Amino acid sequence: MTDDTDSRKDTADTPVLIAGGGPVGLALATELGLRGIACVLAEKRDGSLPVPKMSQASTRSMEFCRRWGIAEQVRNAVWSASHALDFVYLTSLTGFELARQRVPSYAARGHLPYSPEGPTHCPQIFFDPILAGRAKSLPGVSLRYNTALTGFTQDSGGVTATLADSVGGAEETLRAAYLVGCDGPGGLVREALDIPLDGLGTIARSINIFFRSPSLAALHDKGWARFYRTIDETGCWGELIAIDGEALWRLTVFHDSSEAFDAGAYLRRCAGQPFEYEIISAQPWDRRDYVAERYGQGRVFIAGDSAHQCSPTGGLGMHTGVEEAVNLAWKIEAVLRGWGGAALLDSYGPERRPIALRNVELSTQSYRNITGIPAVQHITEPGAAGEEARAAFGRQLADTQLYSVVDHHKVQYCYEDSPVCIPDGTPPPEEGVEYVPSARPGTRAPHAWIEEGTSTVDLFGDGFVLLRLGAAPPSGQVLEDAAAARGVPLRIVALEDEGIAGIYQQPLVLVRPDGHVAWRGPAVPEDALALIDRVRGAA
Ligand SMILES: Cc1cc2nc3c(=O)[nH]c(=O)nc-3n(C[C@H](O)[C@H](O)[C@H](O)COP(=O)(O)OP(=O)(O)OC[C@H]3O[C@@H](n4cnc5c(N)ncnc54)[C@H](O)[C@@H]3O)c2cc1C
Incomplete structure (x- = not known):
């Protein structure tokens, strides 16, 4: 074309x-x-949407x-601030709870x-x-x-x-x-x-059953959670997600490639008993x-x-x-x-x-970890054999973090080898469960509170921002002049707070309009025009 x-x-x-x-x-x-x-x-x-696919706006999307x-x-659209956002692993809603990854409600979680x-x-x-x-x-x-x-x-x-x-x-x-x-x-x-x-192409044929049931929440004793993952003698077969925290739900069956499936049977299996519901849609889809x-x-x-x-x-x-x-x-x-x-x-x-x-x-x-949760005999049964099976299973599932993606990994990503960022030779921080802030060139500029309600993240969006950090940072005037010479919008922001300076690690940090670090250093390099030309894609 x-x-x-x-x-x-x-x-x-x-x-x-x-x-x-x-x-x-x-x-x-x-x-x-x-x-x-x-x-x-x-x-x-x-413009109308028949089914809810995405259910969670990530931390970065929320920024x-x-x-x-x-x-x-967005925060107040549907979910109550006091509802927990847990992932619960259970045999069915009215059956046995096996493990729980606790994710506090908005009201309880405080600042990340x-x-x-x-x-x-x-x-x-x-x-x-x-x-x-x-x-x-x-x-x-x-x-x-x-x-x-x-x-x-x-x-x-x-x-x-x-x-x-x-x-x-x-x-x-x-x-x-x-x-x-x-x-x-x-x-x-x-x-x-x-x-x-x-890529791998289609990795599974799954089914989404979108339904309304105002009575489902009261049917069980597991409380409000975002996800209820169902496990029985066949293994981990589905997840129920609370859509509006009231009456709308979506059950995803991880794998079913049959042409004809019984959506009602899946709903009853998930609940562990018959209940009242109205199916809005039941659609197979390819997980790719x-x-x-x-x-x-x-x-x-x-x-x-x-x-x-x-x-x-x-x-x-x-x-x-x-x-x-x-x-x-x-x-x-x-x-x-x-x-x-x-x-x-x-x-x-x-x-x-x-x-x-x-x-x-x-x-x-993550999909393979969830669906690879091993099937255990007797897990749904009452009595001693069932209790033993569930206890063993709960211990296996103790590290529920395995079954979701660590949230701060979604926020702190870096454009390694970017042609329009200038690397400073520092190695990437280790990607562990603990959050380690990084302002390496290419990375989304890290968050720190400047004052109540105002984050460093709030500084970025319009043009470039040159941060001057710490008690006595060098002047950024030469860089500002170079940007002006090329017509590049650039604003200088001074932040004296030593804590923020420590996170950013250099006294001068140039942040792009998308909030990613383009360059950082102890002083503006001699050829400031060359720096500006590189980050504006003209080098
Ligand atoms: C079950 C499920 C759960 C999910 N949960 C999450 C989640 O929790 N968090 C998350 O981040 N993501 C989630 N996702 C993924 C998310 O839904 C998609 O990544 C997202 O919808 C992609 O958005 P998009 O705008 O690229 O594409 P789409 O949402 O597919 O939108 C594309 C649009 O283009 C229109 N279109 C197509 N062709 C044309 C044309 N020729 N002319 C004009 N218009 C056209 C279509 O009508 C459609 O409206 C989930 C997906 C599924 C299936």
Whole structure:
């Protein structure tokens, strides 16, 4: 779909066309809108969501929501602040509890050491409309539902896309400087660019049963939890998730490839007895493991599930896609405004693809750990044999951390080998269960409270920020002048607090508009222009 012979320099109808209005397309529209970059988002459906896929916005996604001004709304959308967020391992809801990973409620958890936010339960049927509302509120953002991207060509001046009205079928042509395919698994944009997928492919055929049951919570004695994982003599076969903390639930059956399945039988097996329910939908789906070999071509990029798909075990799908939207948005802005160099947009794939590979691998590993929980005879039986089986099983499951992804690993990720970050030769911190803050170039700049309610994370988003840290940091004037000479927006922020200086480890730290460290050092290097050119992709 590339036609490089056409070198028209025509005026685009819109700077950016986004195909797909899932959470990643909406995140990109919001980021661009906040940066003053107009965009058209074309979504082929009407904007309503039939099923909740994503249920948890990750800590990093919540940091973005905080910047977009919707964190409170997302946090308060459905889940009660006093409901625990535990993972419970049980034979059935009315059966025996085997183990429990305690995850405190919002009210009880207090501040996390690594973020001003925290993982937040807000299933997609509630999350997407909040994000769509924010995107729509921004001048220059146009959300067009019932509008499908049906094809495109690109040339050196832009992208010409055809859009079709999903209801009436009327077609139109739209010219954009850039096209971003956020069009989900099997999306047209990746396929048109003929980008192959790397990975294991389908690792299981699973079933989602979305149902309503206002009486289910009162049926059992396990209390509110986010996940109830069910284990019987066949092993760990499913997980029930509380969708709205009231009446909506989703049961995922990990593996069932049969054409005809009995959704009601699965619900009764999970509850351990008959109960009243209304099935809203029961759908088989492929649990996949893949990452696209490239993240775009020319003026066309892909992001989100279009670029990768992972097992939901770990809550890394939307998380990864939203980070991509944020990575791409400031680079598009920089290039459109003229201060981004030719290599800036080229850095999108090299920075993001390794993160997606890692997240997909972690998700598959987590799925295998959960479904690899061994089957134990007698585990559901009352009496001595059952008690012995459950006690042995509980001991095996003591390290329940194995069955989810450590939260701070999702926050502190680093663009190693980025062409637009300047490494300082320090090694990465060990990735253990304990959080060790890091401000190595490439890493998401670490959180520290500056004052009540204000985090270092809140400083970043617009242009570059040069942090001057500690009691007597060197002047950043030369770097500010170099940035001004290249038209790069840069603000200097002085933070005297020695605790924060200790976390960042150098007195000067340059942070990008997406909140990642681009460079740090004891003083501005002699060739400040070269530094600025490198981080703006013009070196
Ligand atoms: C059971 C389950 C649980 C999950 N739980 C979590 C979780 O807890 N946390 C998490 O971070 N992630 C989770 N995920 C993953 C998450 O749901 C996805 O990663 C996320 O929805 C991807 O967003 P997206 O915008 O890239 O794609 P999608 O949500 O698939 O959206 C793509 C959009 O593009 C539209 N579209 C497609 N083609 C076109 C076209 N040609 N023109 C216009 N529009 C088009 C589609 O209609 C769709 O609205 C889960 C997934 C599943 C299946």
